[in-house]
Amino acid sequence: MQFGERIKELRESQGLLQRQLAASLEIDTPMFSKIERGDRRAKREQVLKLAQLLNTDEEELLTIWLAEQVYQLVENEAQALQALKIAQHDINQANTK
């Protein structure tokens, strides 16, 4: 599930329009549309605001938003999986330490 898809799903389930959420985020509607379609990425603070506006779990949104960025960073690298594995290991090290 992509970030934009999820936003759209939540927005529509609550009968909200793009322009309403756009106004709350203080961006224009075309910009919001692009975020929803994955054409532009949302900023972290926008993700947090969206979680509030859509009455949904902040962590869930942050997770898929982050995952999408990681994916975009490594997607066309042959070493993507290896790199992710190393990063995972490093995070674990940092956490247990």
Place this chain on the structure above:
Amino acid sequence: MQFGERIKELRESQGLLQRQLAASLEIDTPMFSKIERGDRRAKREQVLKLAQLLNTDEEELLTIWLAEQVYQLVENEAQALQALKIAQHDINQANTK
């Protein structure tokens, strides 16, 4: 093993100076120093050139270079591990498809 560390290790094992590699990369010595210490990140093309200059495996360098970027992207997020897991899954999907 960090990217910069590895570069330094390889460089020293071959008796090369920072200014020599810097010249080959067409950057100045201070810039190279920063890359080696992890203060600045190398560009992808610089990684490839370094692999050549240091007679080492291009894939190995690319892997740790990529891993470092992934790490920096997620390091201060509580959802880091979850996000990495999702990204991994998405890469696998894309690969098998």
Place this chain on the structure above:
DNA sequence: TATGACTTGTCAATATTTGGCTAATATAAG
């Protein structure tokens, strides 16, 4: 002290991202 290797700090150049504006498309109602 003098020299060579490396590091630090700051600033300008460059590239990337973000957002706004206008116009286009789509859908539905009259």
Place this chain on the structure above:
DNA sequence: CTTATATTAGCCAAATATTGACAAGTCATA
């Protein structure tokens, strides 16, 4: 067929981030 509303597409400017150069600093050694 028009009109009205929602969404999308394309383009350009503003804002931000990245990259690099330069000057000055430290450290080690002769």
